[in-house]
Each structure stands twice: as C-alpha cells, then as structure tokens.
Amino acid sequence: MHIDWAALGQVFGVSLVVTVGLVGVFTLGILGTSRKPATTSATTEGGTTALTRTGAYACFALCAAAVGYGIFLIVA
Secondary structure: OOOOHHHHHHHHHHHHHHHHHHHHHHHHHHHHHOOOOOOOOHHHHHHHHHHHHHHHHHHHHHHHHHHHHHHHHHHO
C-alpha cells in the first residue's frame, strides 16, 4: 500500500484554510447581527446598522453557499 503524502498534506492544508475561513466569516456574521449600544446620532444609527446588518446577512449567505457546495460535492 502506497500513501501519497504530498496529496494528503494538500488536502489537510486546504481543509484547514477553508475551515478557519468559514468560521471567520460566520463570526463576522454573528458580530454584525449582535446588539449594539444605543447611540444618540440618528445618522450613525440608521446608516451603520443597515450596512452592518446587510454585511452580516451576506456573510451568512456565503456560509450557506459553502455548505451547499460541500453537499453538492458529496452527493455528485
């Protein structure tokens, strides 16, 4: 039995990078949807909150796309 150590190392490296990246993107989504302290400025509250929440939803969509792609690879 022959083990291709280079291929095994590549799979490990890519899996590690993708896992850390996906956890980071999910963390950004959690931070974007977390409650912020109330501010007195209406422009900061309206503009930043909407932009932050949109970015958080984009992070969650990216996570869902990555999970869907993984399922597609397994089923196909």
